Amino acid sequence: MILNTLSMTMIFIGALSVLLAMWGGISSFALYKKWRKPLTPEEKTSLEDRSYLVLLIMVVVLMIRLINWPLFYGTLQSFISDIEGAMCIFGVTQVKPGLTRFLEFLKPLNFFLIGGWLILHVLDRATKTSPLMRRKLFLLSIISLLVLIDSLGDIFLILGIAPESLVSCCTTVTDISNRPTRTMPLSIFGPEYIYSLQVLFFTTHIALIGFVGLSLTFGKTFLRQRLILGLLILFSFLNAILFLLSQIEIFAPAMMHLPFHHCLYCLWQYVPDSIAMYLLFIMGTFSVGWGFTTELFGRVGEAVDLLPNYLKKIYSFAFFSLSASLILLILHLMVD
């Protein structure tokens, strides 16, 4: 184990999350089952009190888990100097490649689910009768399970990364000519794939901003159409894939001034403000998804009246974040 402030924080947060996620997950599932049964007013009050306590504690845990995603990369970054052969986060990920890759997939999923759940919680809190309580408790029990897996993964990873491990770094993996991020667009667009990919990314990104803007302009009636919001989330997913491909193949090398190097971890290291661009992009893309999940789960009882206003806020945030990330990218490319 490599001991530093960040690794200690990760272990501490991980251990705390394991305990509270287990307790929170079991409690919320038990409460979810009880919530359905007919109860006396005293029992109902007791159940509500218990539910609010569980929710209060779990909200704090989930907020910490939101921070855990960037903290995870911060911790891996802090290990670089202790791993032989690592020059960026990629090298550190090679010490425990399987577990690290698993966590790298799980963390964004958890971030999305937690964010979506917190929005539902805020929506429910704005009502007087808590119509979303049962759904919230059920979803919380699922999220708790994922948080538990994530936290255990964090602990095992941090404990398992031995100092002075010997690894190869990104250059010998991300820059080989048969990397999938090159061969896939090459097979679709041909040798001029760089130009096509660039045009396609800008088109889809601007179109996504446009669609989100349209949904805001058309207001309540548009936002209530679940199918349209579902299509929007699919489109934002497609845009995210194109963003990733074009970043690896085109924009990251350009921003780093290293035309043949395609490592995104190196980009974050050499051009730190690109992290802000990524953060805005992630928040924008996830907000589109959060809009959909809020519509999907939040359409119950009293919450129905509040929903359009909440959706408008979520999609406004998506609009701002996606626009800001695009502007940052364009300005970077122009200045560089």
Added chain:
Amino acid sequence: MKLKKGWVFFSAIIMIILAFGCKKSDTPGRCDYDGAKIEPTYTVYFTLQDGTERKFCSIICASMSFRELKRQIIEVMVVDEVSEKKINASQAFFVESEVITTLHVRNRIHVFSNREDAERHLKRFYGRWVENPFRQSVE
């Protein structure tokens, strides 16, 4: 009013990030392939047709760049591991051995200006002769 506030917030974020981030980042002493820190003993230099110079942290990075820059290169210089002097790649001896020079790319190719030094390294570290990886630029 709310929308205006949003735009002010949005513009502020952009301005702050730009103020901190958008400056040309020159990286002296860094590899022109992957940005890694360069050890002078293992540096490889390319001189391009436009007069500019590119430097690389290892034979691996240099040969990966060589594939892309082949047509623009007019001279390749490498550093003799023993004397640490720059020599033309066409005059150097290349040995691949168990010893790794640049960890992050696991480069095992060593450069010598003197055949005896190369043979000594080859015997000591179970090496083998390898061809000049930048041969085509000389032709």
